[in-house]
Amino acid sequence: MILYHYTSGTGLHGIVASKSLWTSHYRFLNDTSEFRHGWDILLAAIESRGAEIRQISSLAWETIVLFREHSESVHAFVGSLTSNGDLLSQWRGYNRGQGFSIGFDADWLLQNAEAQGFDITPVIYDTEQQHAAADAAVALLIALLLEGPHELEGARAQVKRWWPHALKTALVLKNEHFREECESRLVWADVSWPPCLKTRVAPAGLVPYRSCRFDKVVINNSTLHPNNCGIEEIIVGPALAPQQVWAVEALLATHQMRLAIKRSAIPYVAD
Numbered sequence: 001m002i003l004y005h006y007t008s009g010t011g012l013h014g015i016v017a018s019k020s021l022w023t024s025h026y027r028f029l030n031d032t033s034e035f036r037h038g039w040d041i042l043l044a045a046i047e048s049r050g051a052e053i054r055q056i057s058s059l060a061w062e063t064i065v066l067f068r069e070h071s072e073s074v075h076a077f078v079g080s081l082t083s084n085g086d087l088l089s090q091w092r093g094y095n096r097g098q099g100f101s102i103g104f105d106a107d108w109l110l111q112n113a114e115a116q117g118f119d120i121t122p123v124i125y126d127t128e129q130q131h132a133a134a135d136a137a138v139a140l141l142i143a144l145l146l147e148g149p150h151e152l153e154g155a156r157a158q159v160k161r162w163w164p165h166a167l168k169t170a171l172v173l174k175n176e177h178f179r180e181e182c183e184s185r186l187v188w189a190d191v192s193w194p195p196c197l198k199t200r201v202a203p204a205g206l207v208p209y210r211s212c213r214f215d216k217v218v219i220n221n222s223t224l225h226p227n228n229c230g231i232e233e234i235i236v237g238p239a240l241a242p243q244q245v246w247a248v249e250a251l252l253a254t255h256q257m258r259l260a261i262k263r264s265a266i267p268y269v270a271d
Contacts, residue, residue, distance in 0.1 A: 097239030
């Protein structure tokens with residue numbers, strides 16, 4: 001299976017050179033309503049079992065309320081991947097068709113992500129499945145509270161341990177109108193800033209980000225050359241000139257990488 005990441009020319013150059021994908025803080029997503037959709041579903045699931053949680057531990061519930069009111073104390077970083085590497089709506093979103101789509105071997109990327117504390121999770125678009133995922137997340141919290149430890153501060157620690165999982169769950173629940181994107185999300189979350197935290201300059205200001213390297217774990221696979229670091233192909237956007245195929249080949253050659261370079265099959269010219 002291949003997972004694709006759409007990016008600009010600058011992004012492609014940086015990804016190949018650094019052997020990493022940049023994941024941005026969830027508060028700096030292009031569309032903040034994406035997070036709000038999933039977060040509202042998760043909060044409803046928590047509220048629906050609030051009486052049960054309070055019965056197990058009033059301190060656990062107080063901690064939930066505290067985290068809910070001060071959500072800035074939890075940090076998550078998100079990167080976008082998709083199983084569709086040649087999608088018109090995605091090309092339009094990246095320099096009006098003048099971008100690139102990088103195809104990674106999914107297993108290679110997953111093993112590298114997990115080695116750095118990231119998850120790769122398919123986005124859930126179906127409403128019923130979204131509520132089921134949120135309910136499962138709350139059920140996990142209840143199981144943790146019942147397992148103990150049973151001292152007062154133990155309940156607070158269990159909620160603190162679970163909260164990043166709740167945030168990750170919310171981040172993969174997306175409105176069904178985005179279904180065609182076939183998105184998976186690369187996510188890291190914790191209650192503190194991550195190691196190796198960086199910031200980049202964007203048109204709207206500074207954006208905190210965390211790199212996920214894809215050269216940490218090398219998989220012994222005869223079909224994957226180690227120099228390619230799991231990248232299987234690169235698709236050149238439909239609005240780019242034909243010579244960009246050679247330009248990508250030159251970029252790869254400078255990093256001793258050799259892989260398939262394709263042009264988009266979509267007949268799209270930027271407006």
